[in-house]
Amino acid sequence: MSLPLLDIEGLHAWYGASHVLHGVTLSIADGEVLALSGRNGSGRSTLAKAIMGLVRAEGSMRFLGRAIVGMRPFRIARLGVGYVPEQRDIFPTLTVRENLMLGERSRTVRFTLDDAMSLFPVLSERASVSAGALSGGEQQMLALARTLVGDPRLVIIDEPAEGLAPQVVTQLTECLATLKQRGVAMLLIEQRMTIARALANRVAVMGHGAIVFDGSFDALANDARIMNDWLSIG
Structure with a gap:
């Protein structure tokens, strides 16, 4: 087992x-x-x-x-181990893409930055927008996508x-x-x-x-x- x-x-x-x-x-x-x-x-x-x-x-x-x-x-x-807290903890003055780049690992296997954008299309559409201008739902997707580009097992x-x-x-x-x-x-x-x-x-x-x-x-x-x-x- x-x-x-x-x-x-x-x-x-x-x-x-x-x-x-x-x-x-x-x-x-x-x-x-x-x-x-x-x-x-x-x-x-x-x-x-x-x-x-x-x-x-x-x-x-x-x-x-x-x-x-x-x-x-x-x-x-x-x-x-990836963590998406209830408060989301995004960086509001950085763009969507910059937030994602902060979480990206140099050797990501399953989830690249482009992969995360594909999984959450709204993030691709708003890649150059400051994260603080996103809706609550978009911020939650950004927090999750940023965690995923770190390629977590959990x-x-x-x-x-x-x-x-x-x-x-x-x-x-x-x-x-x-x-x-x-x-x-x-x-x-x-x-x-x-x-x-x-x-x-x-x-x-x-x-x-x-x-x-x-x-x-x-x-x-x-x-x-x-x-x-x-x-x-x-």
């Missing part, structure tokens, strides 16, 4: 003195899309930042068999549909489905089950900084306790 692409065991993480993650155990196989759900404040974004080395963490995290706890973020990125995407119009969400979901077809593994942090179901192979649920469910969407739908205790709003 092959080893997971990303393997996390007993992971704890902190924001300053605040203990946010409490023994997270989770794995993602090569080419797999895992949806990570849970209420706001459950620890999902902290997990993404812990994987990228952006918060203090203790425990075991291995990517391609290599321990990454305590590793600098740029080194984790060079190993093949992409962590935090709430990609947040604040976007329905037609833009549909377009973005289609782009993510294309990435899945091309073998890019994803950790998709997403509350909308319709989007998660359309893309993911399985779903995990976080609550109070730990994984409280990990399995199929059908199993989740039939688990009344998890649905009521960790996902319902009322």
